[in-house]
Amino acid sequence: xxxxxxxxxxxxxxxxxxxxVTVKAYFMCAFAAFGGIFFGYDxxxxxxxxxxxxxxxxxxxxxxxxxxxTVDFVLPAxxxxxxxxxxxxxxxxxxxxxxxxxxxxxxxxxxxxGCVVFIIGVILxxxxxxxxxxxxxxxxxxxxxxxxSAIIILYMSEIAPRKVRGAIVSGYQFCIxxxxxxxxxxxxxxxxxxxxxxxxxxxxxxxxxxxxxGTGLLLLPESPRYFxxxxxxxxxxxxxxxxxxxxxxxxxxxxxxxxxVANHEYEMTVIPQSGxxxxxxxxxxxxxxxxxxxxxxxxxxTSLQMxxxxxxxxxxxxxxxxxxxxxxxxxxxxxxxxxxxxxxVCSTPISFWTVERFGxxxxxxxGALGMVVCQFIVAIVGTANGSIxxxxxxxxxxxxxxxxxxxxxxxxxxxxxxxxxxxPIRSRGVAxxxxxxxxxxxxxxxxxxxxxxxxxxxxxxxxFFVWGSLCTCAFIYAYMLVPETKGLxxxxxxxxxxETNARNSSKWVPHTTYASQMGLTDKGTLAPEIxxxxxxxxxxx
Numbered sequence: 001x002x003x004x005x006x007x008x009x010x011x012x013x014x015x016x017x018x019x020x021v022t023v024k025a026y027f028m029c030a031f032a033a034f035g036g037i038f039f040g041y042d043x044x045x046x047x048x049x050x051x052x053x054x055x056x057x058x059x060x061x062x063x064x065x066x067x068x069x070t071v072d073f074v075l076p077a078x079x080x081x082x083x084x085x086x087x088x089x090x091x092x093x094x095x096x097x098x099x100x101x102x103x104x105x106x107x108x109x110x111x112x113x114g115c116v117v118f119i120i121g122v123i124l125x126x127x128x129x130x131x132x133x134x135x136x137x138x139x140x141x142x143x144x145x146x147x148x149s150a151i152i153i154l155y156m157s158e159i160a161p162r163k164v165r166g167a168i169v170s171g172y173q174f175c176i177x178x179x180x181x182x183x184x185x186x187x188x189x190x191x192x193x194x195x196x197x198x199x200x201x202x203x204x205x206x207x208x209x210x211x212x213x214g215t216g217l218l219l220l221p222e223s224p225r226y227f228x229x230x231x232x233x234x235x236x237x238x239x240x241x242x243x244x245x246x247x248x249x250x251x252x253x254x255x256x257x258x259x260x261v262a263n264h265e266y267e268m269t270v271i272p273q274s275g276x277x278x279x280x281x282x283x284x285x286x287x288x289x290x291x292x293x294x295x296x297x298x299x300x301x302t303s304l305q306m307x308x309x310x311x312x313x314x315x316x317x318x319x320x321x322x323x324x325x326x327x328x329x330x331x332x333x334x335x336x337x338x339x340x341x342x343x344x345v346c347s348t349p350i351s352f353w354t355v356e357r358f359g360x361x362x363x364x365x366x367g368a369l370g371m372v373v374c375q376f377i378v379a380i381v382g383t384a385n386g387s388i389x390x391x392x393x394x395x396x397x398x399x400x401x402x403x404x405x406x407x408x409x410x411x412x413x414x415x416x417x418x419x420x421x422x423x424p425i426r427s428r429g430v431a432x433x434x435x436x437x438x439x440x441x442x443x444x445x446x447x448x449x450x451x452x453x454x455x456x457x458x459x460x461x462x463x464f465f466v467w468g469s470l471c472t473c474a475f476i477y478a479y480m481l482v483p484e485t486k487g488l489x490x491x492x493x494x495x496x497x498x499e500t501n502a503r504n505s506s507k508w509v510p511h512t513t514y515a516s517q518m519g520l521t522d523k524g525t526l527a528p529e530i531x532x533x534x535x536x537x538x539x540x541x
Contacts, residue, residue: 006233009251010258010526012516017259017489018162019252022245026168029160029243031216033171035111035152038118038209039145040179044317044341045202046084048187048334050075051321054198059131077449079131084318086135088442090121090142092435095150097143099431103279107155107223107427114147115214119207126204129196142438144210150434154427157418158223159243162489166355169418170348170411177345177406179209180317184341187321188334225423225490228260231535236260255515258526260423262514263491265530267422283425283432291483292497294425300481301417301433307474308413309440311371312467313405315448316340316398323452326460327391336395343399347406359486359506360412361478367408368475374401375468382461394461409474413437419485419493479503 011017049055053064056075062068075083094114101110121141128134152172160168186202193201221243227236236257237248246253271282271294286293315323320340324333354363374397382394421429451459451466459466483505485493492510500508519527 006237006531007528008233008237008258008261008526008531009254009524010262010513010515011255011524012513014492014510014513016252016255017491017513017515018256019240019244019246019250024245026161026164028220029156029168030171031220032152032156032159033168033175034209034213034216035148036172036175036177037179037182038206038213039149040176040181041183041206041209042087042118042141042145042179043176043314044180044183045187045206046087047318047321047337048184048191049199049202050080050083051325051334052187052191052198054194054196058129058196058199059134080319080449081446082135083131083138085442085445087138087142087145088438088445090139091146091149091438092142092442094143094146095431095435095438096146098147098150098434099428101147102151102154102226102427102431103229106226107151107158108217108220109222110151111148111155112214112217114144114151115210115217116144117141117147118144118210120144122203122206122210126200141206146434146438148213149438150431151427153414153418153434154430155223157430157490158225158426159221162492163487164356165419166360166411166415166486167352169415170351170355173351173406173411173414174345174348177341177348177410181338181341181345184334184338188338191334224257225260225264225426228257228264228534229423233257233261233531233535258515259489259491259513261534262518262526262530263494264423265518265534266514267424267494268534271424279425280428283428291501292494294422294429297420297422297497298425298429298432300420301429302436303477304413304416304482305433305437306440307470307477308409309437309444310467310470310474311368311405311409312375312444312464312470313402313410314441314444315463315467316402317344318445319448319452326452327394339395340399340402343402344406344410347403348410350407351411354407355411355415356486359484360416361482361484361502361506363408363412364478364482365475367404367412368471368478370404371401371409371471372468372475374398374404375464375471379461379464379468382464416482416485419488419490420483420497422494423490484508 056073057064059075062073065073098110118141121137121144124137124140125134128137156169156172157165186205190198190201221239224236224240227239240257241248241250241253244253271285282294283298284295286295288295290296321333321337324336377397378394381390417430417433452463481502483497483502488496491514496505496508515526518530521527
């Protein structure tokens with residue numbers, strides 16, 4: 001309805017800017033988290049596959065032991081590096097492209113397209129009998145994972161109720177861990193097969209997760225904030241009513257939408273949008289020393305994801321099986337890899353409660369400190385003593401380290417990147433942050449085999465000195481720069497970043513609404529010229 005045809009009830013009461021939510025709405029939000037399963041599965045299956053005899057023989061052409069010495073019957077470092085890292089390279093570019101698509105065709109549609117692209121990549125991997133095709137398949141699948149991993153966070157953050165947004169987005173990380181566990185279980189079940197099913201079964205199973213997510217999303221609504229950004233206020237009303245489980249004429253729905261519209265118009269007046277390249281440039285505008293500037297938010301989002309990768313946890317999940325094999329004191333490295341994945345799964349649900357009870361900031365600070373302690377213990381024990389007892393101690397502290405990651409930095413970084421960006425740049429900000437995650441994921445996947453393999457850097461357990469040092473940086477970073485966003489709407493997060501700094505953010509309380517600031521009529525509705533302006537700007541951008 002152009003020209004201000006939509007009238008929205010608005011309020012100056014900071015406690016009435018979100019409609020009450022039904023159980024149906026919670027399930028709707030939670031289903032979107034399912035996208036984490038094929039992200040996690042795709043990341044996890046490759047560790048076991050690279051340790052399978054049939055796969056090694058197929059890719060390298062080496063004769064089976066004892067014709068080839070067991071110590072030499074492995075993929076060379078460059079092949080490991082290429083196979084693992086090429087997925088991350090695809091996801092990096094996929095995440096960046098998804099930022100555009102999410103604004104052009106919608107959040108939900110972008111995720112569904114990601115599922116289709118992912119399935120194409122999986123088909124190529126399943127058909128592979130050589131290095132070239134599996135690399136090509138993982139590259140294409142990576143684009144699909146990039147679409148989904150970037151936009152699913154955006155989608156969930158935009159439709160989830162503020163009081164449980166952190167828990168729901170944490171559910172995405174939980175689904176990632178479930179995917180990793182499923183991958184470990186399937187790898188464990190097929191590792192001893194002497195035919196191509198040993199690696200093709202784990203690869204092909206990924207298609208199921210993409211089909212479930214893509215089909216399910218066809219039944220879910222688009223994000224109401226996407227329609228506000230496109231100036232389609234009438235459709236935003238209908239979608240928000242469905243997401244919140246309220247009737248179309250609900251005053252709660254109108255007041256929540258009025259706040260979204262007013263905030264969007266406010267942000268557009270601060271940094272106007274004027275075209276495609278301008279919209280990307282806006283992510284980097286503002287002062288580096290102002291906490292609410294787009295530049296600071298972009299740096300915060302991208303560095304959060306960088307730090308999450310710096311924790312080194314993907315070393316365990318990507319190369320854990322081959323790392324445990326290299327220790328020479330473990331009889332069943334596949335089982336140890338399964339145990340570490342199980343710890344990851346069981347620890348993540350703790351964050352559902354802690355992220356809303358204690359907040360995002362304390363989780364990241366104390367989580368980083370816990371990981372630092374565990375990683376240095378693993379490094380010291382592994383370097384000082386190579387006995388079976390020392391190996392058991394290392395495995396125990398690796399499991400404790402994974403517990404700290406899974407209950408803090410694992411979900412916490414994803415939660416925050418969905419909350420800190422204003423609507424005009426949110427899709428691109430989340431895309432850049434996710435791309436940062438995958439860029440560093442790729443870098444770590446490329447360099448790690450060269451760091452730890454016996455024919456290269458041969459660091460072995462000493463690599464945990466590196467991860468411990470990087471986690472020390474993450475601890476300092478979290479204390480100095482990470483704000484507290486618990487219990488705030490996405491629009492209130494914008495206001496908080498304007499009015500306080502990270503270390504004092506937990507004390508900030510909302511005191512006004514954007515609707516009251518931008519203009520209320522005597523009848524208690526949002527000023528019609530605000531709605532008209534949002535619709536007009538959307539039509540010309």
